[in-house]
Amino acid sequence: MTTDSPRLRQATAATDVEPALRRALVNCWVDVTNAGGAAGFPFPPIDAQHAAPALDAIVNGLGARTSRLLVALEGGRVAGWLNIRRDTFPLVAHWGTVHHVQTRPEARGRGIGGALMAAARRIARDEMGLKQLRLAVRGGAGLETFYGRLGWREVGRWPAALRLSPTDDRDEVLMLLDPL
Template sequence: DPAFSPALRDGITALWADVSNAGGAVGFVPPVTAEEIRPELLKHLVAIEEGRTRLLVGRDEDGTVAATAFLALNTHRLMKHWLWLYTVMVHPRHQGQGHGRDLMAATADAARS
């Protein structure tokens, strides 16, 4: 889980807007702006702060947020081995290059830890 900062927040909202506007099924109907996405991201951030969700972030060669996934933990005592994966995104300009595969491999590793 990366340390959260305003730059990371802005990078995720920009990614989310770009993915949405390219037709990605990530909770918004295009056209959408980063400002419209921010309240939904804040819900994810609260869950992270409360320890209910983990965040995975992939960056491109310039350090820009290029991929994300939110891994929601199950708090039921008998089902802690169940996890949910939400809002999996790879920026459109990085699709088809293996970034999604790398993100899913990292997510599987995070789920096991």
């Protein structure tokens, strides 16, 4: 782990994501997925034609109250990113979900993921007024351990919910961060 923290940037509106940042986010998503990362595309390889529409849906849905994009930069380059979302339906508006947590393969082990998750916790609590965060992860990838070190706890599993290939079914692990 490096002693230098990444610079974190937050987007709360589509206009906060200029074209160069959009391209960098798409490229990051492609690189993470093609390296085997569990960030939303289960069947690599993918390219920008796959990732760009999915990123555009996230960016176009940004809003200070409902959806935030958090980007980690190292040396001016996107090192990782995630999305925090809340549903405004009154019964569930007190909690949010974290989606697409990813760190570039070459930036792993330097604290990027931990920095993103710590900032997500703070933003969810202090800026979005949330009381808890939820996250679903792919079993068998060691992600439960990573998130556990950050204070998350497993609250459930859907056995064999994710089919990566005809011979590779994985649990979907449901995790909770409460209190924030």
